[in-house]
Amino acid sequence: MQHLTHPEIFTQPKPDLTVGFLLMNHFTLVSVAGLVESLRFAADESFFSRQIFCRWQWMTCDNQPVTASCGLPVAPTADLDFSQSWDYFVVAGGLLEDTRQSPPWLLQDLRELHARGVPIITLCSGAFVAGNAGLLDGRQCAIHFTTRDEFRLRFPKAIPVIDKTYIKDGGIITCPGGTGIDLAADIIREHCGLVRSQKVLKYLLVEEPAAPVRKPQRNVSEPDVYENELVSKVIEFMKHHLDSPTPLSEVAQFAGVTFRQLNLIFAKCTGYSAAVYWRRMRLEQARKLMADSSNSLNAIASATGFADASHLIDWFRKQYGETPGSFRKRRRDVERLINE
Incomplete structure (x- = not known):
């Protein structure tokens, strides 16, 4: 469970992916190890194990060491802090006697974290903690x-x-156990790009099946699956028209509802208006193209339904807190550090 760190990484810009792990006492080791080992391979070139592209911290409820269900003691690397801007916050459970009942303060902090829009991952019986917080009501898990x-x-x-x-x-990702590698690979694909995701699977000796015998699991970067048939239908339309500036009035007509009804239904099911939901999808696609290609911003803007590069830059800054130029420069700086 130890990971190597180097002083220089803490002077670098914000990485592509940050994860906070809350280890409940008697947590299941295998799912946590599968997730963090995937992050380790994606965080650096070769086997150096530096936290460059990805960073993570180990935390516990009382800031004291905990013991995994297999008997391995693990010490936290940071005090429990819900105020940080994690890309994901993991609640790692294990034996049920430690997750059936959770302290009220923890449940309240998780509710506030979810309200801030930070995705929460539950591993193993961590779902019981999220359930106690009321975060799974009406949701598939x-x-x-x-x-x-x-x-x-x-x-x-x-x-x-x-x-x-x-x-x-x-906004809740539930993982019942196992290695957690599928989940990790999809998270890494979303935030660090396809190449690093493929590197993880290769180094961990996991092959992506060419012809799966069952319907493949959706990536975390893809839209949520909603029970509302109309919302699911419109999301599929949006996903296949990311490069289209189609007016939402026409999308509503395609769905057989009025523009106002479309927004009301989307707000109820997703928490966003239809316009905001579609724009977030297009921005995610734009960020992937920036990470995985050298295409110009004008070309990426055209491929993701934005009027031009300026339009894309404006919305990218609002969504991610940096410009596409700084995003790409940060990735180049990291690559340069790795190759030194």
């Missing part, structure tokens, strides 16, 4: 088959699923 009956009794408003490696719904 992936849980371990051995806990399904108790989970249903405790959280009747949640929708438990036992045949998925992970599920993303409403």
Whole structure:
């Protein structure tokens, strides 16, 4: 569970991906290890294990060491701090006696973290902590088959699923256990690009099946799956028309509702208006193109439905707090540091 650090990384700009791990006592080691080892391979070139592209911290509820379910003691690397701007916050559970009941302050902090828009990942029985916080009400969640009956009794408003490696719904990502590598690879693909995601799978000796026998798991970078058929239909339309400046009035007509009805339904199901949801999808696609290609900003703007480079730069800055130029420069600086 140890990771190597070098003093120089702390002088570098914000990495592509930051993750805070809250380790509950008697957490399951394998899912945490699969997730963090994937981050380690994506964080640096070769096997240097420097936290450059990705950074993470270990935290516990009382800032004291905890013991994994296998008996391995782990000391935190930072005090528990919910105020940081994590890209993801992980609640790593394990044995149920340590997650059935959670302190009220922890539940309140998780609710506030979710309200701020920070995605929360639950590993193993960490879903019970999120359930106690009311964050799974009305949402699909992936849980371990051995806990399904108790989970249903405790959280009747949640929708438990036992045949998925992970599920993303409403800003909560539930992973029932296992290695967590599928989840990690998709997160890395979204934030660090396809090449680094493929590197993780290669180094961990995991092959992406060419012809899966079942429907593949959605990536975390893809839109949430919603129970509302109309919303799902419109999201599919949006996903296949990211380069189109189609007016939303025409999208509403395609869906068979008025513009006002479309926004009301989207706000209820996703928390965003249809326009904001579509723009966020297009910005995510633009950021992927910036990370994985050397295309000009004008070309990327055209491919993602923005009027021109200036239009894209304006919205990119509002969404991510930096310009596309600084985003690309940061990645070049990191590459240069790696190659020194």
